[in-house]
Amino acid sequence: xxxxxPRLAFAGALAALSLAFAAPASALPVNQATTPAxxxxxxxTTTISDLPLMPGLKTxxxxxxxxxxxxxxxxxxxAQGAVTPAAVDHFYxxxxxxxxxxxxxxxxxxxxxxxxxxxxxxxxxDLTVVKFSVEPIAGRK
Numbered sequence: 001x002x003x004x005x006p007r008l009a010f011a012g013a014l015a016a017l018s019l020a021f022a023a024p025a026s027a028l029p030v031n032q033a034t035t036p037a038x039x040x041x042x043x044x045t046t047t048i049s050d051l052p053l054m055p056g057l058k059t060x061x062x063x064x065x066x067x068x069x070x071x072x073x074x075x076x077x078x079a080q081g082a083v084t085p086a087a088v089d090h091f092y093x094x095x096x097x098x099x100x101x102x103x104x105x106x107x108x109x110x111x112x113x114x115x116x117x118x119x120x121x122x123x124x125x126d127l128t129v130v131k132f133s134v135e136p137i138a139g140r141k
Contacts (some may be wrong), residue, residue: 025074048134050099051116054091057081057130072113072136080129085120088130092118113137 026075043053057079065076089107101109101116109116117133 045077045079046130048116048132049079051132051134052095052099053079054081054083054088054095054130056083057088060129069136073134074136075111075134076131078129080123080127080130082126083128085122085128088118088120088128110137 022023022098044051045051047058047059047066053059058081060078060080063076065074067074092109093103096109096116097103099111101111104110104115107118107120109118114134115137117131118134119131121129121131123129
């Protein structure tokens with residue numbers, strides 16, 4: 001029987017982070033491509049199903065990419081919202097280690113045979129656009 005305690009602890013930690021980074025919802029031209037809220041109300045992106053979506057961000061579905069290759073998955077998803085790039089960095093710096101990701105430089109993370117990149121940019125109307133990319137680590141088999 002699997003031990004679900006680490007998952008429950010993670011869900012609780014994300015719920016606490018969600019409260020700290022809650023942002024007002026806005027009418028954004030976005031796709032609701034997120035999985036239903038998991039324990040603690042945390043949503044995960046559909047394209048990168050093990051990536052939590054920071055409260056205040058909504059995915060932009062027409063920019064999603066997902067390929068499964070012999071070396072691993074290649075996935076990209078974009079989200080936007082009325083949050084600051086610093087808040088995005090803080091949320092993922094605290095959340096990703098709980099999912100097994102290890103920092104590998106500025107805005108880069110590694111877990112197993114994959115690497116995750118997170119790029120933020122300012123958009124009009126005080127929106128921040130966040131692009132998430134997962135790909136196999138070159139040279140790892």
